[in-house]
Amino acid sequence: MVSASDRLDLVFQALSNPARRSIVERLRAGECNLTELAAPLRMTFPAASKHVRVLERARLVKRRVSGREHLCRLEAKPLEEANAFLEAFRERWEGTFQALEGVLEQMKADPKRRKR
Amino acid sequence: MQRGLEVATPTDTTIVMKRTFDAPRELVFEAMTDPALIPKWIFSPPGWTMTTCEGELRVGGKYRWEWSDENGVPALTIHGQNLEVDAPRRIVHTETMEMGSCGPIGTLVSAVDLEEEGGRTHMTMTLTFDSKEARDGAIQSGMAQGMEAGYQQMDALLAESA
Numbered sequence: 050m051v052s053a054s055d056r057l058d059l060v061f062q063a064l065s066n067p068a069r070r071s072i073v074e075r076l077r078a079g080e081c082n083l084t085e086l087a088a089p090l091r092m093t094f095p096a097a098s099k100h101v102r103v104l105e106r107a108r109l110v111k112r113r114v115s116g117r118e119h120l121c122r123l124e125a126k127p128l129e130e131a132n133a134f135l136e137a138f139r140e141r142w143e144g145t146f147q148a149l150e151g152v153l154e155q156m157k158a159d160p161k162r163r164k165r
Numbered sequence: 166m167q168r169g170l171e172v173a174t175p176t177d178t179t180i181v182m183k184r185t186f187d188a189p190r191e192l193v194f195e196a197m198t199d200p201a202l203i204p205k206w207i208f209s210p211p212g213w214t215m216t217t218c219e220g221e222l223r224v225g226g227k228y229r230w231e232w233s234d235e236n237g238v239p240a241l242t243i244h245g246q247n248l249e250v251d252a253p254r255r256i257v258h259t260e261t262m263e264m265g266s267c268g269p270i271g272t273l274v275s276a277v278d279l280e281e282e283g284g285r286t287h288m289t290m291t292l293t294f295d296s297k298e299a300r301d302g303a304i305q306s307g308m309a310q311g312m313e314a315g316y317q318q319m320d321a322l323l324a325e326s327a
Contacts, residue, residue, distance in 0.1 A: 141208065145206060145207065146169060162192075
């Protein structure tokens, strides 16, 4: 059983590589076969296939074989999950900085300070 | 709450936060570094109290922040050393976190840069972790706490201004 946090590790790990990020970018436009994915990366089919395998493990990509074609498509959910973590992190710090803003307002309103 | 803070992860081991404050740089620097002011804004887990906030604002100077949980039991310590102090432009310090009696759970380097423009201050906070795993862990652990704390702080602020 893979926990949510392990799954997220796989997602971040998969996205830590520029070639794989570029594959994900390309797949945003829709399903596409592995040869088409490999070409702009100047990669051999097996090299591209290896990257896709990492993305599959992170459940970011689904691959289906149709005849001689390996068709890949993006799975949205894990990406949304990763974004949710980053957004939660952002909210925590935004809360902190709003509190800091409150302190700054008090400092600005302090007449003793204004004279300086 | 989609306002203000921008968060980015430009490299595997960093988190970069940018935000603008409607105050001159001297005030922002002071609020962020004065041990008398830090407890007024720094994030505290819900129900916890900051019991110690002390530090020496000079290169090589050490600082220490401590929190107790709702039962008054020491629960969290963050301590470190100032690596760069260039008031009111820049401050860099190390940050080591310890929870309860389990020793250090990781060290990071936090760098804050402040730029003033027309009476407002643009802040860039760069957190640099030892490893990608530590960086990702920090993002993930913020989740549960973040939901709680973000809203709690907001409630407090709203109550204040009401």
